[in-house]
Amino acid sequence: MRQVKSLCGTVAAGAVALVLMTETASAQQPPPPVAPILKNYTPVTAERLKKPEDRDWLMVRRTYDGWGYSPLDQITPNNVNRLQPVWVFSTGVPNGHEAAPMVNNGVMFVATPGGQVIAIDAKTGTNLWRYRRPLPEDTIVLHPTSRGVALYGDKVFFATNDAMLVAIDARTGKEVWVTKVEENKNGYYITLAPLVADGKVMVGASGGEVGVRGFVAAYDLDSGKQVWRAYTVPAPGEPGNETWPRGDQWKTGGASVWVTGNYDPETNLAFWGTGNGGPWMGDQRPGDNLYTASTIAIDVATGKIKGYHQYHPNDSWDWDEVSPPILVDYQRNGKTIKGLIDAARDGYLWFLERTDGKINFIEGKPFVKQNVFKSLDPKTGRPDVDPAHKPGTGKTADFCPSLWGGKNWPPIAFSPKTRMIYIPANENLCGTSIGREVEYSPGRAYTGATTTLYIDPGADHIGEVQAWSVDTGKRVWTHTYAKSQNWGPMLATGGGVVFSGGTNDRMFHGFDASTGKLLWEFPTNSGVTGQPTSFMIDGKQYIAVQSGWGIDARAMQSRLNAVSPGNFPEVPEGGAIWVFAIK
Numbered sequence: 001m002r003q004v005k006s007l008c009g010t011v012a013a014g015a016v017a018l019v020l021m022t023e024t025a026s027a028q029q030p031p032p033p034v035a036p037i038l039k040n041y042t043p044v045t046a047e048r049l050k051k052p053e054d055r056d057w058l059m060v061r062r063t064y065d066g067w068g069y070s071p072l073d074q075i076t077p078n079n080v081n082r083l084q085p086v087w088v089f090s091t092g093v094p095n096g097h098e099a100a101p102m103v104n105n106g107v108m109f110v111a112t113p114g115g116q117v118i119a120i121d122a123k124t125g126t127n128l129w130r131y132r133r134p135l136p137e138d139t140i141v142l143h144p145t146s147r148g149v150a151l152y153g154d155k156v157f158f159a160t161n162d163a164m165l166v167a168i169d170a171r172t173g174k175e176v177w178v179t180k181v182e183e184n185k186n187g188y189y190i191t192l193a194p195l196v197a198d199g200k201v202m203v204g205a206s207g208g209e210v211g212v213r214g215f216v217a218a219y220d221l222d223s224g225k226q227v228w229r230a231y232t233v234p235a236p237g238e239p240g241n242e243t244w245p246r247g248d249q250w251k252t253g254g255a256s257v258w259v260t261g262n263y264d265p266e267t268n269l270a271f272w273g274t275g276n277g278g279p280w281m282g283d284q285r286p287g288d289n290l291y292t293a294s295t296i297a298i299d300v301a302t303g304k305i306k307g308y309h310q311y312h313p314n315d316s317w318d319w320d321e322v323s324p325p326i327l328v329d330y331q332r333n334g335k336t337i338k339g340l341i342d343a344a345r346d347g348y349l350w351f352l353e354r355t356d357g358k359i360n361f362i363e364g365k366p367f368v369k370q371n372v373f374k375s376l377d378p379k380t381g382r383p384d385v386d387p388a389h390k391p392g393t394g395k396t397a398d399f400c401p402s403l404w405g406g407k408n409w410p411p412i413a414f415s416p417k418t419r420m421i422y423i424p425a426n427e428n429l430c431g432t433s434i435g436r437e438v439e440y441s442p443g444r445a446y447t448g449a450t451t452t453l454y455i456d457p458g459a460d461h462i463g464e465v466q467a468w469s470v471d472t473g474k475r476v477w478t479h480t481y482a483k484s485q486n487w488g489p490m491l492a493t494g495g496g497v498v499f500s501g502g503t504n505d506r507m508f509h510g511f512d513a514s515t516g517k518l519l520w521e522f523p524t525n526s527g528v529t530g531q532p533t534s535f536m537i538d539g540k541q542y543i544a545v546q547s548g549w550g551i552d553a554r555a556m557q558s559r560l561n562a563v564s565p566g567n568f569p570e571v572p573e574g575g576a577i578w579v580f581a582i583k
Contacts, residue, residue: 035128037121038171042105044151049196050265055536057103060148060193061411062533065327066262068413070534073494074541075582080497080510080520084583086542087125088525091118091575097548098409098489099148099193100531101577107170108535109156110546111146111193112575117158119173122544123537125579129173133160140443141189142209143551147260147409148193148531150201152221159190159203165219179224181205186442187212190258197263197270198300200227204257208275208320211252211446216261216272216298228303232257232274232291239305240290243313249285252440254278255292259322259409267356269297269306271327271340275320279448281435283392288313293321295342295352297359306357311344312383316390317372317433318403318449319345325352326421328414330470337362341470343412343423345405348373350381351473363473367466368406368427369456372399391433391449400430402453404556410502411531413490418513420476422490422498423466428459429485453559462486462560465500465509467516477516483567485560487553491532491543499543501528504557504571508532508545508578524578527571529553540581548575 044058052058054071061068075083091097093114101122102109108122115133120126135141141161150157155176156168162184167176181203182188187210195202200218208214214232219225233253234240244250254277261272277285277292290308293315297307311321325340330351340352340359347370353360361381366373372390373383391397406425413422431453438448455462463486465479481503488502488509497519498511508528510520530546549557549571560568 034171035121037106038119038128041107041154041171043154044104049152056105057100057533057535058151060100060260060531061262064197064263064265066324066411067326067328067492068411068490069415069492071494072534072536072541075493075497075543076495077497077512077519079582082582083510083520083522083543083580085522086579086581089120089125089127089577091116091548091577093575094550094573095548096145096550096553097530097546097575098145098551099546100533101544101546102149102151103533103535104151106537108544109149109151110577111149111158112546113145113550115160117149117156117168119170120577122535122542122579131168131173133166135162140184140187140210143191143206145191145551147191150194150196152196152201155221157194157196157201159192159194161189161191163188163190163205165194165201165203165224167224177224179219179226181217192258193260195260195263195270196221198268200300202261202270204272206256206258208254208256208278209445209447210443211254211278211440212256213251213253214255214257214274216257218300218303230298230303230305232296234290243288243290245286252278252446253285253289253292257322259324262324262327263300264327264354268300269356270300271324272296272298273322273324275322276315276318278446279435279438280316280318280433281391281393281448282314282316284435284437284448289315293319295321295325295340295359297354297357307355307359309352309359309361309381311348311350312346312385316392317346317399319405321345323407323409323411325350326412326414327354328470332362339470341421343367343407343421345408346370346372347401347406349468365473367423367475368425369400369430370406391435393435393437396432396434398430398432400456401426402429402431403433403451404429404552408487408552410487410489410529413492413498414470415492415513417494417496419471420467420469420513422492423468424486424488424490424500424502425464425466426462426485427464428456428462430454430456453556454563463503465511465516479511479516479518485553485556487527487529489531491534493534499532499545501530501545501547503527504568506547506571508547522580525576526573527553543580544577546575546577549573
C-alpha cells in the first residue's frame, strides 16, 4: 500500500505558509471526499468567457483578446513594496513551469511538467486533487512542459505531451474522456493550453523539429470527437500549396502550432501563430512555404483558414512566430484600426488589421537589433531579406536576433489604462547557422542545421522589459537586465503595476506601468518562466505565478555560460506555485 504524505510548516521570514504534498492513493482505498469548495464549484459558461468577472482568471491570458490584463487595482505603485508571499506549493517536479494559475470561484487549477494538473484552494494553498498522466518510456517530447489548461462547464481540459487531449472533472480530478490528437511516434507532442470557444475545444501540436505537418484541431466539449482540422501546410489542390516544391515536402513542412491562440467573438475567428519550416534551411524547400512563420485566422465554426499574414517567407532562421497577436484597437493617422499586434521572434513589432477574413499590414519596426530585413514593403509588409544574413545548405550566415528571437514564446501584456504593450525582450543576442542535407524519418530530428549563439560586441545587457504606446507606435520606456536574458511572461494590472519574472537571479519583479521604475522584487526558489495571474478572494487581491527554470531558458543560459564564462551562473530548478498579497 502506498502512503499519502502531507507536510505543512511555517517559515518565520515573511510568515510563508509552505505546502509540500505528495498525493498518491492505494487502489483499495475509497476516493477522498470532495472538498466543500469543490462541491460548490460554479461551472464556467460561454458568457463568462466572453465577459469574465474581475475576480476570476478563466483563460490563459484571462480574456479572448490575449491582453494578459487584470483590472484588479488594490496593488498599486504606492503599496506594492508591501507585497509578500501568502503561500507556496511545491509541484514535486523539475523543468520549465510555464503555465498560468487559473482561478474559478476560489479554486486554482495549475498544469505542470510531468503530465500533471493540480487543483488548489486558492486562498489557503490546500491541495484539493492532483491528476497525473504518466508518459510511455518511448514518448517523443523535445520540450517537456505545459503552458496551461482550459476551463469550461464542469471540466478542465488538458493537452498532454504524448499528443492526447483530456477532459477532467473539475470537482473530482477524474478523467471524463481522452482523445488522441495525433501520433506521438511521428514526432507530434503538445505543450500548449487548449482554447475553448464557440462550443469547441481547440489545440495544436509541437514538432517542427521532427518534420510534422502543423495543424489546429477542434473537438466536441462533451464527447471529445473531432469536429474539424485545419492544416497549416496546405496539400495539393488547397490554396497555398503552390508555395511549396512539387512532391511530398508539404507532408513534413512544419508550421507547428504550440502557443494558445486568441479569439474574436465578433467574427468567430481564432488567431493562431505558426512555427518554422522543415527542414530549417529554406533553400531545401524553395518558395514562400505557406503558412510557416505566420498568423492565420481560422473560422471556428468550420475550420477554414480565412486570412493570414506571413512575417518572413521561406524561414531559414528557426524564427517560429507562434505567439498569437493580441487584439487591440489602436490609432493611426486619426483613424481607429481594429488591430492585431505581435512582438515577433524575428525582432520586429508588427501592427496589423483584422477583418472578418483578410489580415492587413499596417506597420512594422524592429524592437531589437535586426540585420536580416533591409526594409518592409509598405503595402504588404513583406521583408526584403539581405541574402548575406540568410543561412543555407553549406552556407554559414550570421544573423540578429538569434534563433531564440527578439522575443520567444513568453507573451506580452497590454494595459488599456496606459495604452501600452509590455514586451519581454532579448537584445544584443545574435547567432550563426549552416545547413546540411537531411532525410525525413518519422520521429527523428529534421532540422539539418548547426547553430551558434554570440553576444553582440560592446553589449552591456541582454534582457529587457519594453513598453510601447500602441497609438503612437513608439517605445516609451525600457528596463534592462545587465547579466540575464528575459524569459518572463508579462502581467499588466489595473493598479498600474506590471509583473514579470524571467531572469536567472530567480526574482519576480513589479514595475511601474507608466514609468518602468522597478518597484519590487522577490527571490523565488528558481527562475520564473510561468505566466503570472491575479485574482480576488473575499475582497483581497492576489498575484500568482509558477517558478521553475528549464527548457529553452535553461538552454540559452547554457550557451551564454559557454560564450561568457562566469557571468551566467547556473539556475536551481524545481517547481513551485507562489501566491502573493499585500500585508
